[in-house]
Amino acid sequence: MTTQKFSAISAPYKAILLDSYGVLRNHRGLIPGVVETVERLRKEGKVIRVLTNNAARSPEAAAKNLVKYGLHGIPAEEIITSGATTRHFLTHKIQAGKVAYLGTPQSAEYIFSAGLEAVAVADVDMARLDEIKAVAFLDDEGYDMNHDLNKLINLLRRCQVPVVVANTDLLYPVSANDVALATGSIARLAEYVLGRRFVSFGKPASQMFQFAIDSMAGQAPDLTPADILMVGDTLHTDILGGNTFGVSTALVLSGNTQPETAELEIRSSGILPDFVCSSIGD
Template sequence: MSALLERYNGFLLDAFGVLLDKHQALPGAVELIETLKREGLPWLVVTNSASRLPETLSAELDALGLRVPPEHILTSGSLLADPEHAGPLTGRRAVVLGPRESAVYAERAGAVVVALTDDVDAEAIIIADQKDLRWPEQMDQLLSLLLRRLDTGRPLQLLLCNPDLIYPVRPGRVALTAGALAAMVEAVLHERWPQAGLGFVRLGKPSPAIFEAAQRRLGADRPVMLGDQLATDIAGAAAAGIDSVLVGTGLAPAQGQVTAGAQPTWLLPSLAH
């Protein structure tokens, strides 16, 4: 970690799997945040979470000893308000999968959030988070809405805040997340309309959208991304031209399993090293 602090002048930090798991701060995380503050280096927590607003996530991190102000948090949910990447949402009726704060992200982007019911009509489907999902009822309702609109030639805006398929709960335990729900829907799309190229617009890592937003806010000419997932943190950073560090906690692959398709610049066993 000390060598990285000497080499780079800006730090993008994944949250789950690097700074914390579902229950606790991970080794070295508290010390890293305090060091970045003390050295005056720009830093930003870049997370695919879209279930909590930055101020809520900041309070949860604080309870674990991680002093991360809201202005140092960039969530994938905030990208809903970026029409360049998410498309226009102002005035559009949207159903949102996720807890109440996921709907707040959509409302702040100008969408009119409507409840997901058996006969609802909407112009946008936003999969933000798996939390509070009523399974399988809401997925059935979501697919029915999708078929009703697309079968009658009416457009439907499909947005995915969190492309992650799984997230770390604790060592040896993972759970499905929003990206897995979107993958199920896309399997139906590809089978029913195989030539249409239908799918979700992805806003979180590895999407260029969140890395562009992160670099604008960071303002550093030598940034580095610290993450635990090859497919999101590392691949996304590489596509954005940013060096990356695969931290060997969270969902990092076992040693020797890093493929040529998503090569990190550096390997680090944990933030404590």
């Protein structure tokens, strides 16, 4: 497997879509060279968007978090979160009522901003399930894995309501070598047990990519998929999503996909990035 320099990879494209964790930062902090790369992309006239499956933060909070790590060049309006696409769905599909959610109180802001009432699964009154109009898987934390997940399964056995998954990631890193189950894994387990299919947002689903293109229309009205490069560290979300949407893809080895296993993972998954590079900082 041959890796290439990101500066050479990105040169022909008008727009760059960047995953956040694993591309801009990782467990060690900001990835070396990221600040300089973002500045270079700006000088070259590239349009930048950050696409993150993290539904725990609003775009404003995500931008502040990047500033905390030392990256000041990404404003909130350039960040597309899976929570924002979930909010769009809830706004148009659920007119009123309560949405039961798994996640932190902060992640429930997407429900409130859709004009709905959010109630944590732990607080749902099982005797009044007629009040629940939808269920949302929002964040990896904020609930008891045993008690709340079992309660959710029983809730969904009794309620035929829309279920949305804001974060389709299966794992998230907790240290340099260890991972934990992410929201997408919990949702898949529930789908399997219940024999149902939920509405999924976040990469690899196409909604985030379409949101990104729509948001860039003012800066680049003639933009086509051929002008766009998606950069990510995960084959099954970033690269698969970009490939499916028809944009070029670059896998970086600075996050979830490790240099020593990357070639094997590409071969075994059949998900082929157009490019592979060490990081966007090289």
